[in-house]
Amino acid sequence: MDQEKYDLGFETLNKLNQGTSEKVKKGLESIAPDVSDYIINFAFGEIYNRPYLDLKQRQVVTLTALLTQGDTSHQLYTHIKGAKNFGWTENEIIEMFIQTLPYVGFPRVLNAIETAKKAFKDSK
Helix, strand or coil: CCHHHHHHHHHHHHHHCCCHHHHHHHHHCCCCHHHHHHHHHHHHHHHHHCCCCCHHHHHHHHHHHHHHHCCCHHHHHHHHHHHHHCCCCHHHHHHHHHHCHHHHCHHHHHHHHHHHHHHHHHHC
């Protein structure tokens, strides 16, 4: 593991939602500690810190990817809150979801909106 990338990933994940890095580590340490290392080191240390897109732009891609997969409410919840932390408004987030309607359909968009409702409520 690259400690520098891990530290950068830990910091980046906490920018998404303060304290999330520790939650990820603690949540997986008893069953799959390597997975938390992959999330922090690879996803947030390497991928989230690549050039050309800023963190706000990366949240659009992430929200869209999670929405299109379906059955990702836990991750979608975290990234909706992160999108708000990176400067997206609630209306913009909902509009992102609406934009995907012709491509992924109503069930997945409605599930994402329901998750957003919870994330927005918990953010207040």
